Amino acid sequence: MERSFAREVKSLRLGNGDVFHGEGILAITKALLQSGVSYVGGYQGAPVSHMMDVLADARDLLDEMGVHFEASASEAAAAAMLGASINYPMRGAVVWKSTVGTNVASDALSNLASAGVVGGALIILGEDYGEGASIIQERTHAFALKSTIWLLDPRPHHATMVNLVEKAFELSEVSNTPVMVEYRIRTCHMHGRFPCKDNQRPTLSRKALLEEPAFDQERITLPPSTYSQEKAKVEKRLPAAIEFIREHQLNEVFDGDLTELGIICQGGLYNSTIQALQHYGLADTFGKSRIPILALNVTYPLVPEEVTGFCAGKRAVLMVEEGNPDYLEQAVNVLLRKADLNTRIHGKDVLPQAGEYIAEVLLKGIGRFLEKASPAGIDTGGLNDSIESAIHAKTRAGELLAGPVPKRPPGFCTGCPERPVFSAIKLLEKEIGKVHIAADIGCHTFSTLPPFHIGNTVLGYGLGLASSAAVSPALPSRTVSIMGDGGFWHNGLTSGVSGALFNKADSVLVIMDNGYSSATGQQYIPSTGVNYQAQPTGMTIASALKGIGVRWLKTVETYRVGKMMRTLRRALTTTKPGLKVIIAQSECQLARQRRIKPTVRKKLADGKRVVRTRYGVDETTCTGDHSCIRLSGCPSLTIKPNPDLLRIDPIAHVDNNCVGCGLCGEVADAAVLCPSFYRARIIQNPSRWDIWLDRLRRRVVFNTDATSSGSE
Amino acid sequence: MNPSQRPVCVLIAALGGEGGGLLTSWIVDAATACNLPVQSTSIPGVAQRTGATTYYIEIFPQPFDQLDGSDPVMGLYPAPGRVDIMVASELLEAARALENGFVTPDRTTLVASTHRVYAISEKSNLTDGRYDEESVQNAIAELSHQQYCSDFLIMAQQRDSALNAVLLGLVANTKQLPIPTEAFVDAIKDRGIAVDSNLRGFQAGLGWTPGREKEIDEPVQSVPAGLPDSLQRRVDALPAVLTDIVRVGAARVMDFQDIEYAELYLDRVDKVTAIDSAKREYALGRETARYLALWMTYEDIIRVADLKSRPERYLRVREEIQAKPHEPVLINEFLKPGVDEFAAVLPEKLGRSLRNKRDRLRWLSFSLRLGSHTILGHLLMRLLAGCRRWRRKSLRWQEEQALIERWLDAVCRAAEKDYAFGLEAVLCANLNKGYGDTFARGRGNFLRILESLIESPLRSESLEPDIATRLKSARTAALSDDTGAVLDAALPENVAVKPD
Secondary structure (H helix, E strand, O other), X not given: OOOOOHHHHHHHOOOOOOEEEEEHHHHHHHHHHHOOXXXXXXXOOOOOHHHHHHHHHXXXXXXXXXXXXXXXXXXXXXXXXXXXXXXXXXXXXXXXXXXXXXXXXXXXXXXXXXHOOOOOEEEEEEEOOOOOOOOOOOOOHHHHHHHOOEEEOOOOOHHHHHHHHHHHHXXXXXXXXXXXXXXXXXXXXXXXXXXXXXXXXXXXXXXXXXXXOOOOHHHOOOOOHHHHHHHXXXXXXXXXXXXXXXXXXXXXXXXXXXXXXXXXXXXXXXXXXXXXXXXXXXEOOOOOEOOOEEEEOEXXXXXXXXXXXXXXXXXXXXXXXXXXXXXHHHHHHXXXXXXXXXXXXXXXXXXXXXXXXXXXXXXXXXXXXXXXXXXXXXXXXXXXXHHHHHHHHHHHHHHHOOOOOOOOOXXXXXXXXXXXXXXXXXXXXXXXXXXXXXXXXOHHHHHHOOOOOOOOEEOOOOXXXXXXXXXXXXXXXXXXXXXXXXXXXXXXXXXXXXXXXXXXXXXXXEEEXXXXXXXXXXXXXXXXXXXXXXOEOOOOHHHHHHXXXXXXXXXXXXXXXXXXXXXXXXXXXXXXXXXXXXXXXXXXXXXXXXXXXXXXXXXXXXXXXXXXXXXXXXXXXXXXXXXXXXXXXXXXXXXXOOOOOOOOOOEEEEOOOOOOOOHHHHHXXXXXXXXXXXXXXXXXXXXXXXXXXXXXXXXXXHOOOOOOOOOO | OOOOXXXXXXXXXXXXXXXXXXXXXXXXXXXXXXXXXXXXXXXXXXXXXXOEEEEEEXXXXXOHHHOOOOOOOOOOOOOOOOOOEEEEOOHHHHHHHHHOOXXXXXXXXXXXXXXXXXXXXXXXXXXXXXXXXXXXXXXXXXXXOXXXXXXXXXXXXXXXXXXXXXXXXXXHHHOOOOOOHHHHHHXXXXXXXXXXXXXXXXHHHHHOOOOOOOOOOOOOXXXXXXXXXXXXXXXXXXXXXXXXXXXXXXXXXXXXXXXXXXXXXXXXXXXXXXXXXXXXXXXXXXHHHHHHHHHHOOOOHHHXXXXXXXXXXXXXHHHHOOOOOOOOEEEEEEEOOOHHHHHHHOEHHHHHHHHHOHHHHHHHOOOEEEEOOXXXXXXXXXXXXXXXXXXXXXXXXXXXXXXXXXXXXXXXXXXXXXXXXXXXXXXXXXXXXXXXXXXXXXXXXXXXXXXXXXXXHHHOOOOOOOHHHHHHHHHHHHOOOOOOHHHHHHOOOOOOOOOO
């Protein structure tokens, strides 16, 4: 990771009287430091990678304060790190992408929650849900319920979010329970401001050591302690939490004059709710709403008296709760029943069961609620017109546009080293027929999208090989599993490779070794070569594989499409039994460009010789069939209007973003595609010899004078 | 403080890697410098990898010191009908904004660059899958309140700047934000990223006025070469609407072989135009002239070597890769002629026997990274190009001429019976394109269609009235996927003409 987060690190140092400006996830990072956190760990993933990136760069600050930071090997490792808070009054926080990270962490989380904590333990979750998400759509809420971990869903407002982090630590400590705080994608990336406090040195840290280890049988998750822990959860911890939430008013009530109605919303949806109310003229710019609102910054546990108190005397209340199942709507209904209140609860009857509650969805849903509840003093007759006028332009655009606007699915970057592997697979399939491909999580998952459509299943991070276990025996040909280097170290080495070896699986595994955890922002992984302290790690994928007994192992440079095809063909057809592993190796192009660009720029400025390589398509020989594009999908391999009066179809064209990886030429070769591709090397700051040779060649070859040809 | 005042809402649509994040930061920084409440958000995620993404900003027009400590509650989502400035970095992204209802006539100023970055579905189409730009222009005209639309990418490139800086200048230019111009300039300076070039771009956007910027260059059509008088006279004798395309066609054919071959081209064109009519604007003749010329100048290795070793090609490459005049450029060709390609240029008998031994002769096909900039490489290419004097004897020549005659004959007979049918038969020639497997597949499809949907119906007593439509749908099917599955479904069942 060659990016610099110096600017962000600076904002972590702000103190009393300063105003912080920045992204939500950075504000939360600052809040951890203001709360006297002792240790932080986590695993990268959108939308919370930024916390890991910035803390990795904030080494000096963390050292000064004595805060321990670790880039954990997986979310499970991060969750287990919170074990420090079981026996010792140390505040700790871990971070990952949810729900996938929470799935991975859930074993440790269950044990942690059962044992209970004495130091505040926070789990910061980037809720990867809705537009822009890259994972399965589920709710974290279920984990909170089943493990008795408190769940916060703060209102998107920097000062509130920061304050709630501090409160969450206190809540965790008074109730001896870990606390999850979930932030949606847009909240993590939300830019805002808050007044800072000084950072607090942790009471226990590398600089303030514990005297000796503590032992307490009650903290061990083995019977008989597990029975008393389960009882403690409901008898002691839950009441303590409810009492704290009530006393410190973690949930917010906003009064309004239409008292016969009410809205209860998850804190994270407060702004969107207000936005929709504004549309109907029921709220002003500053959030003053005519309908009273209860914003649940804590969505588990609910405070029964708070909910019943809010609902009492109201005819109808709308529960604004995103995702399914509707845990909150059910819980609110139960509370009202128990309190014998007859307030009608609306929720998923007027709002969609599934999907993100974007502006238009809430606008329509709240409109339906108003229509059903038809409060006195509001003309509900005009509601429909109001919605119609808002979406009129949308309807009209649908009529005017030539059809649905083509989607832009994410794809491999220009020059990505993973693309050639899939070009090779696609070409090989033309030769030997379809192969079952067990895909994995990482940039390489984009192979399942156009133009490749390669990959039959995706089962989770690092689980590509494991997911092929039962398919292999059921097919006549071997299966190919894909695994990224990130997934390999996360769990693929054990769940996939050692499992396949142990069970004598006869299949093929391709490991993408590009040097980083690329999809999440090029974070370091064991095979990067160094860790965040710039210490060499000496860990390689090949040595790990050999160490556990892989015998058929080939390393191929990914850009050699022909060689990749031959190696794959051999792996699929060899008579040798057992697991065949191909390490497809080449550095992540994003990281590479970030690394070499400044060097090249400097060389050019210093007048040093630099050779720039890029590829091109001859417009006179391109026939416009675009088969090269269907085998590549490179963003810089595109089309342009045909300059030929006779031809109509657009021709292939390499634009100036080309980084010269050479895949298009390799594919044209391997597929015996077409002779239109050329590689051009431009010699910048040429030497005298270069110039002399060039002049000679131009004079002999084209009979032209070198100085007068060319173009600006 | 005025509770009825509303924030100004800005939505930015961009592609991953285009700098939409930096554009957002500049705007946020400028608003912050003015002490205005501002909130922005984005959904980068996987879209960072070349997908479409958006950034959303709300700016409250009253500074904090006039708000008595209250914070406006600002939205995280753009709402239909509530966007004041819609910025789109590309035309299709503007279309997407329209499709989602974020551009409304009462409120939205649209700032959009009208250049195209093609989506994968547009690029990978077997013919032309480009989205209809005119419909986007029409929707923009009807649905936006004000337009700041032009090819701003060119504008940025001409100033050696970046598109996002030009877009920032345009946002300032719209005067819809409660932020003075200097604040944007300071924001660019304070961020410290490529300050000079970004300021250049910003000023360009700021100074832009509709209609003054040069419109998108029409693609440069290749200049028709001059023809010998004898040929020119024949071209001039044709209906006026045909002269341009036939002149280009004849010149192309002559360039491919010789004047005699060009005369053959004109003979063939005449044959078709003879049955064409002015009433139909000579569509049949025009399309025949087009596809016939392309077909007659088929791309064998002689042709490819010829085209790749010309001085104008060398200059075109230099221009395309933006090499400066003093910089040497080395060009390597990715050539991998297979057995079929060799066989094609050999004399008929020899070629056939080579082709029959295709499987044993795979080693003949090897990758050639021919350096066409080198003296030796160039000479080799010219040597190959020079083989055209023997081309008339080659296997492929024989095959192509025979098939061309067969196709033309079918076209004429079809057009005489049903003009639309004849025209569709002409257009089927577009299936003959590409190289290697792509060509073999296309040729195979062409033959199947020629046999089953053109020649076979012509042999029957009377034509079915919908034959033109059926032919058209078969042609479209052949071009809609490259496995042939769609075409299989579209063809009569008993047809199995295999490609050679």
